Amino acid sequence: MARSASVKDVAAAAGVSLGTVSNVLNRPDRVSPDTRERVLRAMADLGFVRNESARQLRAGSSRTLAYVMLDASNPFFTDVAQGIDTAAEAADLSLVLCNSRNSGDREQAHLALLEQQRVQGILVTPVDPDSASLDEVARRGTPVVVVDRTRADQSFCSVAVDDVLGGRLAIEHLVERGHTRVAYIGGPPGLGQVEDRWRGAQEAWSALGRPGADLVQLPTTVLSVAEGREAGQRLAGLPARRRPTAAFCANDLVALGLLQQAIGSGIRVPEELAIVGYDDIEFAAAAAVPLTSVRQPRQLLGRTAAELVLDEATNAEHTHRQVLFTPELVARASTTS
Amino acid sequence: MARSASVKDVAAAAGVSLGTVSNVLNRPDRVSPDTRERVLRAMADLGFVRNESARQLRAGSSRTLAYVMLDASNPFFTDVAQGIDTAAEAADLSLVLCNSRNSGDREQAHLALLEQQRVQGILVTPVDPDSASLDEVARRGTPVVVVDRTRADQSFCSVAVDDVLGGRLAIEHLVERGHTRVAYIGGPPGLGQVEDRWRGAQEAWSALGRPGADLVQLPTTVLSVAEGREAGQRLAGLPARRRPTAAFCANDLVALGLLQQAIGSGIRVPEELAIVGYDDIEFAAAAAVPLTSVRQPRQLLGRTAAELVLDEATNAEHTHRQVLFTPELVARASTTS
DNA sequence: GAACAGAATTGAAAGGTTTCAATCTCGAAC
């Protein structure tokens, strides 16, 4: 297969000039119906495929948006991606997804490549939102929007959900239901989300006049189902009178693992252990003991982020904005007997 | 921001020729340490970002692989993607993900763009494996490998799992456990997977001497949690003596929805309704009644597909191969009381 | 039949990188 005929070959085959072929491609109305017909046939015969590199080199711009996901296997992020996709489609851009799998190195490799590809904009849920490599990409001219994180300085657009508030909601809900010993399960401790939710939890806890010692943190290494199960074992190992009566998990993956392990150990949910998750992914509601969870507007998050990056890419008067959405507690069977 | 300095600017700034800058980029050993140093500094100062379009235009090849997923929100596919990613990384290629969201149009749009981008190869789980647009892409020279599907003729490499066998395993397992009335739940009926699993189920059922009327098909519109719930309602509506004692679901999403709905309707699992899912996604084991499921080697599927496409891209003697993996039934609580 | 307008087509330049043959620079060997 002589890989790929060029515009020149098509022109020769159709007996027209190369400029005409280009016109057929880009301004079909400028060219008479029968030449157009002839050119199109030649393209089909030769299996012509427009060379996007050359197009882009000349035109200077690409028609794609990119989202660098933190963890493609977490449904939360695929829902965010879905929202981005919707907005991208509406703007007639295509979306490519990259997965950093929680690795800063992979993230940087992806960013570098996307930058070289001159994508219109990059959306990213970074491993570390304060990483300098994000600044550099932005400084060199590619619009960057941080998704589901924020950073202290306001040097980027970002779209996130108020995690401190989310933590507060979860704890208020549990205290309302009479729980007096609660575990917070999640990690790694450095992770922004994990910290904010913990902070919110603590704030609510002490605002309600509870002794700090009764809200304990059970760290995990990552936010996964397996880690949730593992935490469940640790809980099950505690003597019943010292065991918390409720757990607030930093995300639903952890909560689902915990739920599974608890039931497997004969701990009744919610009677002996109430569980609150975070994200409200679809599988949370679908768990056999449907999970109470702090819902984030996942698709909206993505859609908004896409709109911000497009604004930055096209609007000269763009100014950075930090959008913060409000989470909402969805009560289900895992906390309400 | 004067978007992007070129190699020429760098050359001028560093006081060297443009060829030398290119050498620094591509064959750093060919250039003396102090010029290299000088060039690198100039690059940093100017915020130089190599223009991938120009590179690719000249070099003719890109360093990326693409996977067009059928449904990014199904963990099965993200696991496959993970496997592809692993192989791509090993070959020093980067992977971009596209999501067709079950739409043939979107799939075609993605394919066209990827072809124009001259990606090294395309992996795709197609909406319809017999679609002619796949042939055209392949005919024009981009290696295409079909993932998790096969087509009748052998015009592509493909990597799939023996779905007929999978269906057989599920039914044999249920019959072994004494079930005599079983429902098969899944759809749309035209979908390859859905059909093959159903066929396997029927084969096993009659091979075991059961009357065909006792294996009923409950079609759904798509394979989702919501549809599973909906099917659950239909089942719950049946009078207990006519209700099947077991359900075999075309995938785990459906099975999880069914499980949830069953429990919500007070049907005990597995005592009153045994459930077998398909795919063995992580959430299957994590369900509060852990789900018996037909496991597919998801990551291996992806890895193998990536290897095939790489072979096709680089090896002149490449011949198409149809790899068929063997599924395996994982028995859990949803069928074993 | 000449002049003209408008539509269709053409040709050349430009865009940023890589490649490769050609040139240059040094120091070593005689």
Place this chain on the structure above:
DNA sequence: GTTCGAGATTGAAACCTTTCAATTCTGTTC
């Protein structure tokens, strides 16, 4: 002091498309 060779650097061509000013063609009007 000359020659040689290795290593470093250079310059121009090539990759394929798009754009735009210039040219040709067609048909109308007076």
